[in-house]
Amino acid sequence: MKAVQYASARNFAVVDVPDPTPEDEEVVMKVAANGVCHTDVNVHEGEFFASFPLIPGHEVVGTVVDKGKSVPGDMAIGARRIVNNASTCGRCYYCRRGQPLFCENFYSLGINGPGGAAEFIRVHYAKTVPIADHLTFEEAVVAEPLACAIHGMDQVGMHLGDQVLIFGAGPSGQLLAQLAKWSGASRVVVVAPPSAKLDLAARLKAADITLPIPRSQPEAARPTLAELAPQGFPVVIDTTGAPAVIEQALEYVHIDGRFLVYGMARFGDRVLWSPYDIFRRQIHIVGSFAQIDTMDRAAALLASGKIDTTGLITHRYPLHEYARALDNVARGIGIKTVIIPD
Ligand SMILES: [Zn+2]
Ligand SMILES: [Zn+2]
Structure with a gap:
């Protein structure tokens, strides 16, 4: 598949990488939209907790195209899902005391794990949230910042x-x-x-x-x-x-x-x-640091229509124009910039 691949900070290219295959509890999703935000600019600079090599992109929505053998049957191929990019270890000091957001092994797709600036993304099935039928991908992609x-x-x-x-x-x-x-x-x-x-x-x-x-x-x-x-x-x-x-x-x-x-x-x-x-x-x-457990509420608020996303997305770029997308965000051009891999 095509993906934005960083070798190190400030150093990326759009290249061919192997298609992801799901582990037992994982799904592979075809990325429909990937929002770009200031976090991606910080990641580009090697800040935040970016770790390289890296496929960036942490605001991801798409369609399930493949799944591991332990993924529940109700999660069908073709399901439209929001990726909850952050996961925690459950074992460290902060996880043990009920503060998983500060997990010492905080794992965030697009920051220190392969993200959504690609044609496909691999994610644990439980780290996805359904998209209400009446929402478009461009409405749903606001879920992570929300x-x-x-x-x-x-x-x-x-x-x-x-x-x-x-x-x-x-x-x-x-x-x-x-x-x-x-x-x-x-x-x-x-x-x-x-x-x-x-x-x-x-x-x-x-x-x-x-x-x-x-x-x-x-x-x-x-x-x-x-x-x-x-x-x-x-x-x-x-x-x-x-x-x-x-x-x-x-x-x-x-x-x-x-x-x-x-x-x-x-x-x-x-x-x-x-x-x-x-x-x-x-x-x-x-x-206020990121989020770990508010994605379901974000999806629910979007589904309710209470959060109006009309006009929020002002710029759409294909994968090979990731540099332009990033530059847009860095310079504050428009409101929301997204990558549409197709
Ligand atoms: Zn973001
Ligand atoms: Zn932890």
Whole structure:
């Protein structure tokens, strides 16, 4: 099959590799769509926990085309499934204490195991989730980023009626804004550079207010945000991973409020925060790492129609244009970029 194959960081080619064959409990799926996101850019740079050689691609949907002999009979050839890319060992310190997300042997297809930027992918049958019949593959491929966003909402613990401020209108910003709305936010404000992305946040009716602010002038948001929430926002979410945005975002957090560090920054990035301010205003700074157990909820939310994916996918590339797809994501062009192997 054709696959994007990294030999080492920043060094990949689209090559022929052997077709995967399923172990007893595995299925082989024909990849219908593979979403590309900032994680793939970090993987490209050899960051996150990438391990090479590697076929990238962790947001995968497709059709079962082959299965091992221990795969249950109700999982038919031809079944349309979402890949839950992450699995854990069940034996390490963190798994034993019920924190499998932090598994010391965390195994994630497309990060440290062969992923979906290929014609086929091999996956344990239990690490797949059915796609509702009425959903297209392009709707379903949003499941992985949505699952991560659900995990983020679980971490931040917002309350009914909270005003929520979100920085960034990329895929994560769009999904988190919708989740915040469904979680009972009284108002969702999305701040991002003026662009079609920000317009979409308004069009999907997730953002009550969109504030177009160029990245280079973050302080331009201050007067409007102060007017909207003179005491600050009980929930503030950064999806940009940009240190300048993260640094400033803290000032908009309400006393005893929560700041979700959602966007993935680079290893070496640092921000300057006042510990006194965090102490005095009792700010909760909350992290959110990937997901391990929210894929079923993501699939259910997509099936319910509550999460609107209209217009989210703006760019589609065949496998041999993986470089362009990656470049798109790295430069923030469009909203969601996907690889369609066919
Ligand atoms: Zn991703
Ligand atoms: Zn483990």
